Amino acid sequence: MQTDLADFIKDTDDGREADAILRTCVHCGFCNATCPTYQLLGDELDGPRGRIYLIKQVLEGQPVSRRTQVHLDRCLTCRSCETTCPSGVKYHRLLDIGRAVVDQRVPRSPADKATRFVLGEGIPRQEMLQSAVAIGQWLRPFLPAALAAKLPAAIPAADRTRPGKPLTVHARRMIAISSCGQQALTPNTNAALSRILDRLGIEVLTPATGCCGALRYHLGAQEQALDDMRRTIDAWWPYIDDASAGVEAIVMTASGCGLQVREYGELLKHDPAYAAKAARVSALARDVSEVLAGEQKELLALLPQAGARQPVAFHSPCTLQHGQQIRGLIEALLVAAGYELSPVADAHLCCGSAGTYSFTQPKLSKQLRDKKLATLEATSPALIVTANIGCQTHLQSGTATPVRHWIELIDERLAE
């Protein structure tokens, strides 16, 4: 694609990166076929190719309108288009750059600003979110149905007594993120991680961090998100920098956070104080499925002999299958652990959670959730499992079938 970027951006880091990305797009439109918003809305400007054109126009200095912002806002950043694209277009980076320019030029309504402020300030603060969830659970009968459905079930007392702290001191160590929305909403996920890795002779360290930055980044608050990333690196660095700490990996149980940490190196590459540290942190990041696949022989030796298990439907989050390009590991581990996997059609499509999308684009988000649940429940599985907190709570809000993190199933098998 030919480009002619405007003076305001062409000689900047973002301008050079956007120009290179735009030039890789050959305008073939293959990406539209796997884009959830294009499938729902049927508008070229709600598909990746159209959005790429909109961003090109913005960066070439053409007028920007609220309509441009709406089409970019409707993008889930699911990256399904990147998996499909034969030219390797790094769409998500172009979108980041395009959204930042559009948001500087098109003011948001007070209501939109307030929603984004509350989400950006509330969800990353674990204690605040924990308190809000506890109050919400208490008031559930009086809340609007849509809000009540977003609340997780009350956390069983047995799980509260197992807060994901190291169980035994081991020579092998991995870091896990300590404070995030997941810990407030489903604390049993990281508790299960600690128990599983403990059985494998690996200690989980949880230095106090805060949000990894994913949430604010996806809300468009990119500078605040970069500060979240720097703070997280500062919390982890003493353990990474000290060879005697023996940290092998940063193990992530939420694939959305895992993708963000994997991209610290890319996002902080122009920050002289953090570029090298960020690259090292990204190189150490692993999804829990990669860690357990690496330990599969030892893990299987600990599991009881497989009996007949409940049928389970697995939803692969976009941040796992498209963002991190991890496919098939979890399915293989669940089958090896004795679970029967239900077939799921259109597994490449987003469930509509997409960070804060369910709050900022509730109508589209609900349509995508209901389509996803129809495919997940087509064979009436006993359970749905996934690998990201956002997908877990979003899917659970639309079904009575329990939706859980897949490592909880492995943890339960180990406890049998």
Ligand code: SF4
């Ligand atoms: S992003 Fe890729 S698939 Fe989509 S139009 Fe461009 S080259 Fe084709």
Ligand code: SF4
């Ligand atoms: S990231 Fe997802 S929603 Fe956005 S253009 Fe690509 S496929 Fe469509």
